[in-house]
Amino acid sequence: MAAKQSVQTRRAQLTVQDIERRKKLVGLGQDDLARIAAIKSTVVQNADKFTDAFFDYLKELEGGAPLFKNAAVLNEARQLKREHIIAIASGDYGVPYVDQRMRLGALYSKVGLDVQVFLGAFHHLLRSIGTEIIKSSGNTMQAFDSFMSLQKVAFLDIGIIVDVLIDERERTINEQQEAIREISTPCLQIRDRLLILPIIGLIDSQRAKQLTDNLLHAIRANRAKVVVMDITGVAAVDSKVANHLIQTVAAARLMGAETIVTGLSAEVAQSLVALGVDLSKVNTVGDLQGGLEAAEKLLGYRIVVLDKNSRATEAA
Amino acid sequence: MPVPILKQGKVLIACIQAALTDEDLVRLKDDLAEGVGQHRSSGVVIDVSALDVLDSFATRMLRSIAQMTKLRGAETVIVGIQPDVAFAMVQLGLVLENVQTALDLEEGLELIAARAKERQA
Numbered sequence: 001m002a003a004k005q006s007v008q009t010r011r012a013q014l015t016v017q018d019i020e021r022r023k024k025l026v027g028l029g030q031d032d033l034a035r036i037a038a039i040k041s042t043v044v045q046n047a048d049k050f051t052d053a054f055f056d057y058l059k060e061l062e063g064g065a066p067l068f069k070n071a072a073v074l075n076e077a078r079q080l081k082r083e084h085i086i087a088i089a090s091g092d093y094g095v096p097y098v099d100q101r102m103r104l105g106a107l108y109s110k111v112g113l114d115v116q117v118f119l120g121a122f123h124h125l126l127r128s129i130g131t132e133i134i135k136s137s138g139n140t141m142q143a144f145d146s147f148m149s150l151q152k153v154a155f156l157d158i159g160i161i162v163d164v165l166i167d168e169r170e171r172t173i174n175e176q177q178e179a180i181r182e183i184s185t186p187c188l189q190i191r192d193r194l195l196i197l198p199i200i201g202l203i204d205s206q207r208a209k210q211l212t213d214n215l216l217h218a219i220r221a222n223r224a225k226v227v228v229m230d231i232t233g234v235a236a237v238d239s240k241v242a243n244h245l246i247q248t249v250a251a252a253r254l255m256g257a258e259t260i261v262t263g264l265s266a267e268v269a270q271s272l273v274a275l276g277v278d279l280s281k282v283n284t285v286g287d288l289q290g291g292l293e294a295a296e297k298l299l300g301y302r303i304v305v306l307d308k309n310s311r312a313t314e315a316a
Numbered sequence: 317m318p319v320p321i322l323k324q325g326k327v328l329i330a331c332i333q334a335a336l337t338d339e340d341l342v343r344l345k346d347d348l349a350e351g352v353g354q355h356r357s358s359g360v361v362i363d364v365s366a367l368d369v370l371d372s373f374a375t376r377m378l379r380s381i382a383q384m385t386k387l388r389g390a391e392t393v394i395v396g397i398q399p400d401v402a403f404a405m406v407q408l409g410l411v412l413e414n415v416q417t418a419l420d421l422e423e424g425l426e427l428i429a430a431r432a433k434e435r436q437a
Binding site: 212213216217219220223224225247248250251252253254255256257 | 394395397398399400401402403405406407411412417418419420423424
């Protein structure tokens, strides 16, 4: 599913102009098309043989294993590869051709095939095609020229496949980063109208913005009056981060919520003082416990420890 | 469009319905200054929840309303600032210093009631 989606998005990006540009980059011209047409029958006739050569070689390779784990995937890959070998000699390298290439690339990416492994097997495929062309042709020089033309198309393919593989990898990285961001800024309600916002890890400007955004919306959604922001898990606070915190506190105040910042470690406090950051407008308390107590006081809560007798009646 | 000012007990409620021109804001200020004395109000609540922009002029006006009503014996509370508006204001440095803010009208009224009680005590 994910792979399919990616092909969709890439497809949207790869316009006719883009394909033309890629063709120009590998130097694919009209005379190449003519030469490829001359060897078309040889390639098409031996398509099955070439497909086998590609997959047999891949099977021997150490990194080729992922493709052979699942029979259905392997079958699909074989099918696509065979289509490709026929298409590579067809002389028509438009959008459908590129599309087919990207489908195969997405499949490789899905099973986790390495770029190096793919390149190795692809080279082997080209070699077997080249050998066949030269064998079936009387004129070696001419056959070589034809093969070189075919190779231009092959490089066009490699460009596309590598792009797809890189694209997929980047997408995975982005997704993971997004996931980390999502889980790293929870805004929790622990009492009526009291939120805590534990911040862990590094705060960059993007995360700070998201954090503030989350908090402000949570204040609205939970009708919070007091927020305890705990930065015990933030290793380093520089002036930029401190500024973000001050801004967040100010924004929360505009929405009628008081913010208590807790968990400033000794180092953080020292560095803030050394930096000359003015935190006088921010209500700070040493640790989370103290912060919660202060917040409860603001909200008018009083914590009472029940004695043994009343605890027993409560349980009953 | 002028802002309607409602009287609820000892509190005046100004509910801003749509984006205001600068003249409207000045007029709101004048009306409130007048109204606080006329109705002997102890509090003013200005609801800005319908606004998705609060520029520097509006902020300045709100601040001067708060200072002015205080001089006439009434506390002003700004209520209903939207999350995005709050963030934008902070980024632009438009912080409403010395002005009370609350989440919504209910909160604002509660705050004024609490203040009144404090004063009586």
